[in-house]
Amino acid sequence: MQTLGEFIVKKEHDFPHATGELTALLSAIKLGAKIINRDINKAGLLDILGANGVTNAQGEAQTKLDKFANDALKAALEARTEVAGIASEEGIVIFKGEKAKNAKYIVLMDPLDGSSNIDVNVSVGTIFSIYRRTTAIGLPITEADFLQPGRAQIAAGYIVYGSSTMLVYTTGCGVHAFTYDPSLGEFCLSHEKVRYPTQGHIYSINEGNYIKFPLGIKEYIKYCQQEDEATGRPYSSRYIGSLVADFHRNLLKGGIYMYPGTASYPQGKLRLLYECNPMAFLAEEAGGKATDGTRLILDIDPYPNELRQDLKIDPKKLLHQRSPLFIGSQSMVEKVEQLIAESSKNIF
Incomplete structure (x- = not known):
């Protein structure tokens, strides 16, 4: 049985960024995941369910477990000398002190994706994304360090807390x-070089919002529901309401996850930097595809030159920018892109 630490050391020559520093950073994330996993498994016994009466930077209600997960990961990462700062839906935290000024990495994360599910014992997850800082070593980092395109990621991954707890990651x-073995207290290799199945048969979307979807998305849902023996349709509809859980199932089984823009939320509700980008990196490394309907997610620049030159733009607000997301098996993503493009032509 090969542990996560052993695997990284053994494969270090294959990973362009698998230095000892990155290994230590992943160990900090692993520790945070163990702490979160421990308390999630006792959620009905501890006072960590429900809202805590606080709203985050986007005005959304924060759950007790959101804050707990954020604090656990922050503490684990701040204790390391490799991390200069972190960012999440709770905001940007720039670590202080000389060790932070000399640290090479920053981490963006969604500490507890799908947190509303925890009250009813449904799978939730943690998402993380690792970049090299852009500010010179020896200086404090700035908000701009966190506004890098997805292509600049050197590692990304997620932890899914379900019937078993799994850590999934890529370094390119x-x-x-x-898979976490609680008897050993270790994450042990269970799936090496995961790839999307050639053909997917699952589509994941909140069809309760159907009336608000753009025409191209409605056409794709109809396409999924039509009978066609050659393509194995109709496809199965599966939606958990946690990006991590839905993505994980589709990665192993083959499928597509969709969170389009709607009439109420034209840019969707998922955050580009700490939700879409890390999952897109994983998807492409597994032979899949991730787009906003027209552009590859990893090619989107969250802080283009025109915004850098606009002194009225607060970089802190750009951290939480949203994006539509279509992610999963390549052929399925390309089909929905095709229908989106065709519907746009018909409108004009």
Whole structure:
């Protein structure tokens, strides 16, 4: 049985960024995941369910477990000398002190994706994304360090807390999954070089919002529901309401996850930097695709030159920018892109 630490050391020559520093950083995330996993498994016994009466930077209600997960990961990462700062839906935290000024990495994360599910014992997850800082070593980092395109990621991954707890990550050399063995207290290799199945048969979308979807998305849902023996349709509809859980199932089984813009939320509700980008990195490394309907997610620049030159733009607000997301098996993503493009032509 091969642990996460052993795997990274053994494969270090395959990973362009698998330095000892990155290994230590992943160990901090692993520790945070163990702490979160421990308390999630006792959620009905501890006072960590429900809202805590606080709203986050976007005005959304924060749950007790949101704050707990954020604090656990922040503490684990701040204790390391490799991390200069972190960012999440709770905001940007720039670590202080000389060790932070000399640290090479920053981490963006969604500490508890799908947190509303925890009250009813449904799978939730943690998403993380790792970049090299852009500010010179020896200086404090700035908000701009967190506004890098997805292509600049050197590692990304997620932890899914379900019937078993799994950590899935990539450093740009394939996607690897590790299952937590509580008897050992270790994440052990269970899936090496995970790839999307050639043909997917699952589509994941909140069809309760159907009336608000753009025409191209409605056409794709109809396409999924039509009978066609050659393509194995109709496809199965599966939606958990946690990006991590839905993505994980579709990665292993083959499928597509969709969170389009709607009449109420034209840019969707998922955050580009700490939700869409890390999952897109994983998807592409597993042979899949991730777009906003027209552009590859990883090619979107969250802080283009025109915004850098606009002194009225607060970089802190750009951290939480949203994007539509279509992610999963390549052929399925390309089909929905095709229908979106065709519907746009018909409108004009």
